[in-house]
Amino acid sequence: MGVLGQACLLTALGLSVYGAGASLYGAAPGRERWVVSGRRSLYALFAVVALAFLLLEIAFVTSDFTFPVVAGQSSLTTPWYYRIAAAWATQEGSLLLWLLLLSGASSLAIFSVRGRMRDVTPYATAVLLGLGAFFAAVLFFTASPFERVAVGPADGLGLNPLLRHPSVLIHPIFLYGGYTLFSVPFAFAIGALIVRRVDAEWIRATRFFTLTAWLLLGTGILLGARWSYAELGWGGYWAWDPVENASLLPWLVGTAFLHSAMIQERRGMLKVWNASLILATGVLCILGTFLVRSGILDSIHAFVQEGNTIAWAFTSLIVVMTAGAVYLVVTRASDTLRSDARIDSLLSRESMFLANNVTFVSITFVVFLGTFYPLITDALGEKRALGPPWFDDYIVPFVLVLVLLSGIGPVIAWRRSTPSRLWRSLRVPALAGIAVLVLGPLLTRAEESPLSLAMFALGTFAIGTGLQELYRGMRARQAMTGESPPLALAGVVRRNRRRYGGYLVHIGISVMFIGVAASTAFQHERDVRLTPGQSAKVGGYTFTYERPIARIAQRAGELERIALGSRVRVERDGKLVTVLRPERAYYPINAPMMGAISRYFEGNATSEIGLKAGLRRDLWIAEQPDIATLQPIIKAGDKVFADARGDLTARQRGDFLGVALGGLVNRYRTSEPPGQFRILVSPLVTFLWLGALFSLAGGLLAAWPEPGMLRGRVRAGYAARLAQELRRA
Amino acid sequence: MNTLAPVLVIALVGLVAAFVSHPLRRGVSERAQLAQEGRLADLEAAKASKYREIRDADMDRRTGKLSDEDWLELDRGLRAEAIAILHGLDALGPADPVTTSELAESATIAAR
Numbered sequence: 001m002g003v004l005g006q007a008c009l010l011t012a013l014g015l016s017v018y019g020a021g022a023s024l025y026g027a028a029p030g031r032e033r034w035v036v037s038g039r040r041s042l043y044a045l046f047a048v049v050a051l052a053f054l055l056l057e058i059a060f061v062t063s064d065f066t067f068p069v070v071a072g073q074s075s076l077t078t079p080w081y082y083r084i085a086a087a088w089a090t091q092e093g094s095l096l097l098w099l100l101l102l103s104g105a106s107s108l109a110i111f112s113v114r115g116r117m118r119d120v121t122p123y124a125t126a127v128l129l130g131l132g133a134f135f136a137a138v139l140f141f142t143a144s145p146f147e148r149v150a151v152g153p154a155d156g157l158g159l160n161p162l163l164r165h166p167s168v169l170i171h172p173i174f175l176y177g178g179y180t181l182f183s184v185p186f187a188f189a190i191g192a193l194i195v196r197r198v199d200a201e202w203i204r205a206t207r208f209f210t211l212t213a214w215l216l217l218g219t220g221i222l223l224g225a226r227w228s229y230a231e232l233g234w235g236g237y238w239a240w241d242p243v244e245n246a247s248l249l250p251w252l253v254g255t256a257f258l259h260s261a262m263i264q265e266r267r268g269m270l271k272v273w274n275a276s277l278i279l280a281t282g283v284l285c286i287l288g289t290f291l292v293r294s295g296i297l298d299s300i301h302a303f304v305q306e307g308n309t310i311a312w313a314f315t316s317l318i319v320v321m322t323a324g325a326v327y328l329v330v331t332r333a334s335d336t337l338r339s340d341a342r343i344d345s346l347l348s349r350e351s352m353f354l355a356n357n358v359t360f361v362s363i364t365f366v367v368f369l370g371t372f373y374p375l376i377t378d379a380l381g382e383k384r385a386l387g388p389p390w391f392d393d394y395i396v397p398f399v400l401v402l403v404l405l406s407g408i409g410p411v412i413a414w415r416r417s418t419p420s421r422l423w424r425s426l427r428v429p430a431l432a433g434i435a436v437l438v439l440g441p442l443l444t445r446a447e448e449s450p451l452s453l454a455m456f457a458l459g460t461f462a463i464g465t466g467l468q469e470l471y472r473g474m475r476a477r478q479a480m481t482g483e484s485p486p487l488a489l490a491g492v493v494r495r496n497r498r499r500y501g502g503y504l505v506h507i508g509i510s511v512m513f514i515g516v517a518a519s520t521a522f523q524h525e526r527d528v529r530l531t532p533g534q535s536a537k538v539g540g541y542t543f544t545y546e547r548p549i550a551r552i553a554q555r556a557g558e559l560e561r562i563a564l565g566s567r568v569r570v571e572r573d574g575k576l577v578t579v580l581r582p583e584r585a586y587y588p589i590n591a592p593m594m595g596a597i598s599r600y601f602e603g604n605a606t607s608e609i610g611l612k613a614g615l616r617r618d619l620w621i622a623e624q625p626d627i628a629t630l631q632p633i634i635k636a637g638d639k640v641f642a643d644a645r646g647d648l649t650a651r652q653r654g655d656f657l658g659v660a661l662g663g664l665v666n667r668y669r670t671s672e673p674p675g676q677f678r679i680l681v682s683p684l685v686t687f688l689w690l691g692a693l694f695s696l697a698g699g700l701l702a703a704w705p706e707p708g709m710l711r712g713r714v715r716a717g718y719a720a721r722l723a724q725e726l727r728r729a
Numbered sequence: 730m731n732t733l734a735p736v737l738v739i740a741l742v743g744l745v746a747a748f749v750s751h752p753l754r755r756g757v758s759e760r761a762q763l764a765q766e767g768r769l770a771d772l773e774a775a776k777a778s779k780y781r782e783i784r785d786a787d788m789d790r791r792t793g794k795l796s797d798e799d800w801l802e803l804d805r806g807l808r809a810e811a812i813a814i815l816h817g818l819d820a821l822g823p824a825d826p827v828t829t830s831e832l833a834e835s836a837t838i839a840a841r
Contacts, residue, residue, distance in 0.1 A: 007738040011745055018749070036752035044745045051741075116770040201771060204778055266782060413794040414786075415803065425793060469792065476791035496788060498781075722811050725780065 001055050002067070005146030008052035009139050012099065015045045016133035020126040027122035035122045039110055042125060045132055046103035053087075053100045056145050060087050065152030069093060069145045075158035077555040085168045086159045091293055091310070092145035094172065098289060099135040101173075101180040102128070105209065109184040113205050120202055123191035124184075131183055138313050161561070161587045161604040167227035171220055175247055178217025179285040182254060184209035186282030189275050193328040198275065200265040207261075210278075211703040214258060215696065217251045222692045230609060235525065235620060235680045237688065238516075240391040242297035245371040249364055250284035253277055256360035259353045266414060267341045267350065272333050273357070279325035283318060290314035297374060345416035352409040359401050366394045392520075396451055400458055403513055406506040407433075407462035410469050429464025433457040449521035456517065459510040466507035470500065497701050504698025508691045515687025519618075524681040529626075531674045532566075539681030541577065541619060544569045548625075548673055549581060550665040561585045562600055562661065564625040564668055566675055568610060580610025582623040582677070595638030596657060597664070601627065613686055620680040629671050633664060765821055772818050779811040 019041025026034025056069075060083045065071040073086040087093040106128040113121055139145070159168075185206040192202040203210075224244065225237040238244060257277040263270050291297060294311050343350045369376075370386045377384040411425035437457040441447035446456065470489065473496070477488040493500040524539030535544040546567045553561045565583030569576065589603030612619040637660050641653070648656065786807060790800040 003734040004737050004741070007741060011742060015745065015749065033752040033755075037749055040749045040752065044748050048741070048745065115767050116774060118767040200778075201774065204774055265778065411794060413789050413799070416799070417794065418796075421794070421796065472792040473788065476788065479791075492788075496784070499785065499788070722808060722815065 001059060001064070002146045002148040005052050005055045006140070006144060008048050008055070009136060009144060009146065012045055012048050012052070012103075013133060013136035013140055015041045015048065016129045016136050019045065020129040020133060023122040023126040023129065027119075027126075035118075035125075038122065038125050038129070039114070042103065042110055042129060042132075043107050045129070046100075046107045049096070049100045049103050049136075052146075053096055056087050056093060056096060057084060060084065063156065065154075065156050066148050066150070067145070067152070068147060068149060071153050071156040073157065073159055075156040077558045077560055078156075078158050079555070081169060082159050082164060085163070085172075087145075088172050088176075089159060089163050089168065090145065092139065092143045094176070094293060095135055095139050095143055095310075096145055097172070098176050098180060099132060099139065101176050102135065102183055103132055105177075105181045105184055106132070106187075109188075109206065109209055112208075117188075117191075117197075117201060117205055119195045120188060120191035120197055123194045124187040127187035127190045128183060131187075134313070134317050138310055142313065143310060155590075157590050158587075161585065161606045162231065164606070165227055165231050167223050167231075171223040171227060174216045174220030174223060176220075176289075178213045178215075178220055178247075179250065179289060181209050181213030181216060182250060182278075182281050182285050184213070185257075185278045186285075189278045189282075190324070190328065193275060193332050196332060198271050198332065200261075200268070203261045203265060203274065208703060208705070210254070210258060210261070211699065214251065214254050215699040215703055217247065217254070218699065219696055221247050221251060222689075222696075226689065229685075230611065231606065235622065235678055237685075240367075240370065240386075240388045242371050243292050245367050246288035246291035249367055249371070250281045250288055252360050252364045252367065253281045253284060256357045256364075257281060259360075260357050263350050263353055269341055269343070269350065270354075271338070272329060275332075276325075276329055277357075277361075279321075279329065283321045283325065286314065286318055286321065290318065291371075297371070347412065347417045347419065347422060349409060349412050349414045352405055352412055356402065356405045356409065359398050359405065363395055363398045363402075366391070366398070370394075396455075399513060400451070400454055403455065403458040403462050403510055406509060407458065407465045410503050410506060411465050425468075426465065429461045429468055432464045433461030436460045445522065449517075452517040452521035455513055459514040459517075462510040463507050466503045466510070469503050473500065493701070497704055501698045501700070501702025501704075504701060505695045506698075508693070508695030508698055511691030511694060512688050513691075515684045515689075515691060518684035519682040519688065522683050526679050527676070528679065529674055529676050532672045536677070536679060538679045539617075540572060541681055542571045543580075543621065543677070543679055544571070545675065545677070546579075548669055548671075548675075549583070550668040552661055552665055553585070559588070559600075559658070559661065561587045562665065563608070564627065564665075564673075565608070566623055566625075566677075568621055568677075570612070570619055578612040578619065580612060580619065580621050582610040582621045583608040584623060584625050595634070596641035596653075597634045597637035597660060600661065601634065615686050617681055617683045618685040620682065622678045624676040624678075625668075626674045626676065627668075629673055630664060630668060633667060637664070769818065769821050772814055772821070776811065776814045776818065779807060779814055783807045783811065 019038045021038075022034045022041065023038030025031060026036075026038055058064075059067045059070050060074050061080060063070065063074060063076055063078075063083070069090045069092050070086075073089045074083050078086065088097045106125075110121065110125055110128070185203070188202040188206045192198050221244075224247070228239070228244075229235075229237040254277075257274060260270050260274050260277060264274050290311070294314065296311065343354070345351070370391050374383055374385045407429060408422075408426065412422060434457070437453065440453050440456055446453040470493075473492040474485055474489040477483065477492040478485065481488065481491065483491060526536060526538045528536040530536060530545040532545055532547050535542050537543075546569050548564070548566050550562070550564045552559055553563060563583045563585045565581055568580045568582065570578050570580060585606045585608055586601050587603045587605065588600045594602060607622045607624075610619075610621040641657070641660075644653075644656075783804065786795065786800060786803050789795040790797065795803065
């Protein structure tokens, strides 16, 4: 299997290099068959990489520990579904997944445009295969998952406990899916610039892939935020951590591109800007992958400790991509990329999109600077990092502007509008926003955080314009067809998926930001040490540590973890609200030289939080148990087992160990141990997840192909024919 | 397995080589027709996009974002651009004949 896997990687490298060369050679007139051969190389690349990935998965599922990557992230007790995910928890497997998704997305893109853009496609194919060649080369030469040892260990180390969460099954796939799909518009932009064909055709041809990339990357980011909230035990969903920022950067620039691309489609404007944005997105996707896998920046999400073995390769790729992109844009900027039109009025959708773009790019710059600040200051002599308050200070004002623009954009016409017409469209949502601004401080504590109050008002305004547009569209459809409101709404949305999908995204994003503002500004937070029977008051709730809980979790007859935690009763005004059970799970470290008992407390540990989520607020608690009272027993146990080494059979040792750990757990339960608790009462966190779901639904709607245009054409006068085809489309 | 692996590797490489080199061995005929199909596909995409713009402008008028005068001017321009695309399409080949059933279907859809 190892030989076949290595052969797949080498074949993938050969296919990529050959296919890129064939595509470039075939780009000249009269060499069509080389283009077709290059295209087939891409399809073959996908098949070969899929075979390689299948072989790797078989190695993980069958626990073939002669593969070091399997022994490093899987074990006999690892559940089958985590064994599958363990493949991409390794650096080698994640790079192979990248190549698999890249070749799959590229094949689909090149297949879907076959016959179209015949001048651009060969170069786009070459770029995609060039990226494929890079990953295949890195995999084959420096990070092959198919390296093997003659004799593997009896058991593997198992999956990093922090990764033992359902999100590990899909979160990386969504993130990498987003990254790789963004390669498609990146490659077509390069192709369009090379042949100097910079009309909006490359944007239209790759629109589905751009939208899907945006959707997948956004979903991946949100899954990561949810994972962080539920697993990491620090109580938040976003920490402006480098790994989080790495995925946010291309998403921000990609979002800007999705908006400004519409201006190029409509008006033939912003060609330089659009090409620059999508090229930057492509480079940032590679940078994001590099940051996550290399560990060059300190991160709370840094699960990979392999060092910088791939750093030089990724750095070279990023330099080449950036230099090539800059060269193409600069050499085409003066003539080819000149706009076909100018902005007619400041009161136009073009102006709003431009302002939106400037805001997105400003946020991107701030996030980029904050993320790389440690590297910049390190190079200057003294390494310093910027924390969440710095990010919040700069980014919150920009986000307020974005939400405002997302409210105005949908109601303003292309080319030009008038103040009176715009006011007629905005007045109801604007009054709703003003009402929130006025009533918020009277009914809540909103006056304590002016920025949050502004977000509530602007969010209400943006949600209002979105809902108003849905209503107006429904009424217009009703006036035309006489349908009932639900049917008219469904009809107008079905016929204008892109438009109303976008509005739903705006509504969802506004709901999300309301949740973010409320849960950040009005969160009650307390770190407290409690012993059984003691209580803490947080945000009007009383949290009472009733009693400790402890258990040994087994899997496949083996001890998987020791979980120590507590039963916490939550009351409000003397009435029971809920009972929470936070735990700290201790996973043994696979180090035979460590003490037999202490190795269970020296390995990885995860927080299993206690959470009561609600529409209005979340009650969240994590515990760090105090195991100081257990330490003397642990040391004594270590000594007993060390002294008995050689006198016990493996089975006897296992049996005695089980008894010893059982006793330890019982001791914890009965000793009334103190615990260090982190308690949060966060309002409207659920808005964040609901808004995200709403946005994703809108994104799906916008990405969904529109009803097919007519294929057959009719003989008639052109105007009549146009009218007829428009009605039928 | 040790003897099977080289066989599998040779089979894999052989299959891939045959698949990729197929167009080079057979050549691609009717290049002119392929180029015309490519141009046709590009124009069809441009037509679809222009139609979407016309529908969007109409929706903007119906939902109050565009005045009737602005819409008329915009719509006239967009339709002229669409007709230019239709001219381009027709220049590439004969139009498909319209059928009675197509017209009936068109009328039904329009009535919705």
